[in-house]
Amino acid sequence: MDKKKLIIFSLFLVVLVGAGLLLTQPAFADKLAEAIAKTPTGTEAGMINQEAPKGFLGIPGAPSPNLILGFLWAIWVGWIFSTVGAFGGIMAGVGHMTIFGLGDYARTFKKTSPVLNKLITDSIRVSNQWLVGLSAAISTTNYYRMGRLVAPLGIALALGGVTGSLLIPWLTAGKIKLSSYMGYFGLCVFVIGGFLFYETTPRGQSKKKQAKAAAQAFEKSVKEKKEGKAQDEAAMGVKVTSFSLARIKFTFFGVEFSFNPLWPIVGGLFIAALASFLGIGGGFLYVPFITSVVGLPMYLVAGTSALTVLVGMIVSIFGFMVLKGAVVHWSLIGAELVGIFVGSMIGPRTSKYIPDIWLKRLFVVLAIYVGLRYFSKGFFGHSWVPPY
Numbered sequence: 001m002d003k004k005k006l007i008i009f010s011l012f013l014v015v016l017v018g019a020g021l022l023l024t025q026p027a028f029a030d031k032l033a034e035a036i037a038k039t040p041t042g043t044e045a046g047m048i049n050q051e052a053p054k055g056f057l058g059i060p061g062a063p064s065p066n067l068i069l070g071f072l073w074a075i076w077v078g079w080i081f082s083t084v085g086a087f088g089g090i091m092a093g094v095g096h097m098t099i100f101g102l103g104d105y106a107r108t109f110k111k112t113s114p115v116l117n118k119l120i121t122d123s124i125r126v127s128n129q130w131l132v133g134l135s136a137a138i139s140t141t142n143y144y145r146m147g148r149l150v151a152p153l154g155i156a157l158a159l160g161g162v163t164g165s166l167l168i169p170w171l172t173a174g175k176i177k178l179s180s181y182m183g184y185f186g187l188c189v190f191v192i193g194g195f196l197f198y199e200t201t202p203r204g205q206s207k208k209k210q211a212k213a214a215a216q217a218f219e220k221s222v223k224e225k226k227e228g229k230a231q232d233e234a235a236m237g238v239k240v241t242s243f244s245l246a247r248i249k250f251t252f253f254g255v256e257f258s259f260n261p262l263w264p265i266v267g268g269l270f271i272a273a274l275a276s277f278l279g280i281g282g283g284f285l286y287v288p289f290i291t292s293v294v295g296l297p298m299y300l301v302a303g304t305s306a307l308t309v310l311v312g313m314i315v316s317i318f319g320f321m322v323l324k325g326a327v328v329h330w331s332l333i334g335a336e337l338v339g340i341f342v343g344s345m346i347g348p349r350t351s352k353y354i355p356d357i358w359l360k361r362l363f364v365v366l367a368i369y370v371g372l373r374y375f376s377k378g379f380f381g382h383s384w385v386p387p388y
Helices: 005-036 069-084 088-099 102-109 115-145 151-172 180-198 209-226 262-278 283-293 296-322 329-349 357-378
Strands: 241-243 250-251 255-259
Touching: 005 115, 069 088, 069 296, 069 329, 069 357, 088 241, 088 283, 102 115, 115 296, 115 329, 151 241, 151 250, 151 262, 151 283, 151 296, 180 255, 180 357, 209 241, 209 255, 209 296, 209 357, 255 357, 262 283, 283 296, 283 357, 296 329, 296 357
Parallel strands: none
Antiparallel strands: 241 250, 250 255
16 A cells, blocks of 8 residues: 555545544533533633633533644644654643643533533543544554554553553542552652663663664664665564564564563553553553563654554543543544644654654653653642643
8 A cells, every 4th residue: 555545544544433423422412411501600610601602512601722723733742642652642631721721621610510520521531532543543554664663562562451441440440549649650750761861871772782773773774865875764674573472573674672472461451550540541651661671762662652552542532432422522623633644744754863862862851741740740739730
């Protein structure tokens, strides 16, 4: 399948899925209309002003997101996720909750209309997942074509992830207090970020000889191609050489890697468990696992993580919209998905020009942001960084 057909197929798939879910919305929209009708009317916070223009989800007086701003922000979301394989959901949440003010708006109904509060919150969450899901789909496709996706590893992580996403909430719902460990989770993220930064130092890199050698070979290839020396990057990309239940081997630019598929399944299960507790996608936990535990260079991380996240997003979007009846603001989602498409097409093509060490350091900077958010929210009751 050539590039043009691939793009057309991806767009067709998104439109088809979107149309199918759109057909399910009228029945669920009744729940929204009922919640609005039961909400106290007035001009104060937590009330519905029936005289005000309709905004988000058609609610009178709700914020009305700027579609152009949504498009531009989504380009950033698509680019960062498709470049490092993580932080797409968090960045999408920053846009929906803070930039568009939907988080503060939802909180005003916490006491006056709990049902409306939940519907708006679920809408924000599934909107984030739509953005990450499309970015993951495009990134998976692009990185596979470029030979920079380890499909067996991504599938193994996804199997564990789906299992964890389904089992953990069922086993622990109502039994664990989130606030009791959110702050410690933030500290753990700081530790992960610090460990990854250590791996960018000369001493840390000396322990990752295979990853360093593969990264150097790839960077040399990119440089030679810029200088006009023809070389097919995809032909030198990931090639699975041995496949069994005990050991999978593959090569990337002449360097051989191997892993036991059992460990990614177990790792995916635990990552999904932690992500389920916190209500996040988990991409920023998959990345350290792939680089530090499996020992792969960052050039293979984004695509492999994207494949794993894609499976999780499909399951989650289905659960939210079909099983739970979540509704979305389709005009905003439409504008954002176009931006996601643009950003996700750019990311894989620009990431190869960023040295492996700086891709990892970019991840470290974002890990500090995430760690600071959960640390402050867990120990002090509110986030020091957006979304607040």
